[in-house]
Amino acid sequence: MRIGELEEHFQLELEEIYDIDESKALFSLAAENVLKLSPSKLKMIRDISLSFIDFQKLLSILNDLKIGKPIQHILGEAHFYGSIFKVNEHVLIPRPETEELVDWVIHDLAGRADIQVLDIGTGSGCIPISIKKYLPQVKVTTIDISSRAIATAQENANMINTDVKFIEADILTYKTDLKFDVIVSNPPYIRALEKEAMHQNVLSFEPHIALFVTDDEPLIFYSKIADFALSNLNNNGLLYFEINEYLGDETLNMLKDKGLDTIELRKDMQGKDRMVKVLVNR
Numbered sequence: 564m565r566i567g568e569l570e571e572h573f574q575l576e577l578e579e580i581y582d583i584d585e586s587k588a589l590f591s592l593a594a595e596n597v598l599k600l601s602p603s604k605l606k607m608i609r610d611i612s613l614s615f616i617d618f619q620k621l622l623s624i625l626n627d628l629k630i631g632k633p634i635q636h637i638l639g640e641a642h643f644y645g646s647i648f649k650v651n652e653h654v655l656i657p658r659p660e661t662e663e664l665v666d667w668v669i670h671d672l673a674g675r676a677d678i679q680v681l682d683i684g685t686g687s688g689c690i691p692i693s694i695k696k697y698l699p700q701v702k703v704t705t706i707d708i709s710s711r712a713i714a715t716a717q718e719n720a721n722m723i724n725t726d727v728k729f730i731e732a733d734i735l736t737y738k739t740d741l742k743f744d745v746i747v748s749n750p751p752y753i754r755a756l757e758k759e760a761m762h763q764n765v766l767s768f769e770p771h772i773a774l775f776v777t778d779d780e781p782l783i784f785y786s787k788i789a790d791f792a793l794s795n796l797n798n799n800g801l802l803y804f805e806i807n808e809y810l811g812d813e814t815l816n817m818l819k820d821k822g823l824d825t826i827e828l829r830k831d832m833q834g835k836d837r838m839v840k841v842l843v844n845r
């Protein structure tokens with residue numbers, strides 16, 4: 564079968580769960596991985612026939628996609644901010660919204676030397692590793708409650724050749740004398756009441772500990788991290804959060820109640836309230 568024909572076969576077989584653009588993107592990721600090709604190369608060779616082995620590999624990926632498995636779990640990797648990260652069932656698949664947060668931090672910190680950055684709840688390590696990759700002069704530490712997530716993030720740090728320090732701890736109880744200049748976090752923020760609107764493949768395959776908070780305390784991580792920032796950030800420190808799109812006002816009010824000034828609430832590329840930057844003066 565030719566590559567272009569198989570792409571059409573993917574669209575047909577996946578039409579119940581994915582629209583045409585999504586199917587095309589999924590086919591492209593699968594084919595890039597199996598054939599070791601760049602997306603532009605792939606477009607040029609649509610008429611070439613697949614070898615039997617590559618054809619079988621791509622069909623097996625298609626079967627996994629049909630049961631709703633995320634492509635990143637099937638391939639064991641995810642693209643994030645110009646790097647490829649290993650992912651598995653112990654970590655959240657890095658999202659494009661988080662790339663926007665990382666982009667914000669990297670632009671703000673460019674040119675600053677000798678500063679300490681802490682990422683809280685690292686998962687795959689996508690945030691701290693990307694920061695360190697593009698700002699090698701910055702010292703980067705990260706914490707996560709899950710030893711398996713840390714093992715995955717450590718592998719990613721090695722693979723991407725970045726020097727990041729890892730701490731295994733629960734941010735809800737963690738205390739330290741270490742001081743930082745910048746804290747970044749994309750903590751769990753989805754309320755149980757939002758579950759119904761979510762894709763089955765997220766619910767079935769991604770770690771719930773990384774996604775969910777209770778309906779009565781949806782800002783628990785933000786509040787704890789803000790307290791931590793008040794005690795562990797140097798003066799004029801910065802705190803960056805990815806936030807729940809429905810809880811922008813609540814998040815800002817909670818921060819204000821603690822005496823923290825939000826410098827900016829930013830929307831993501833879909834126009835949803837998605838990240839905040841806070842100045843921490845003590």
Ligand code: GLN
Pocket residue numbers: 654655656657658661683684685686687688689690749750751773774
């Ligand atoms: N920091 C990681 C990410 O942004 C993990 C986030 C999480 O598990 N809540 O992907």
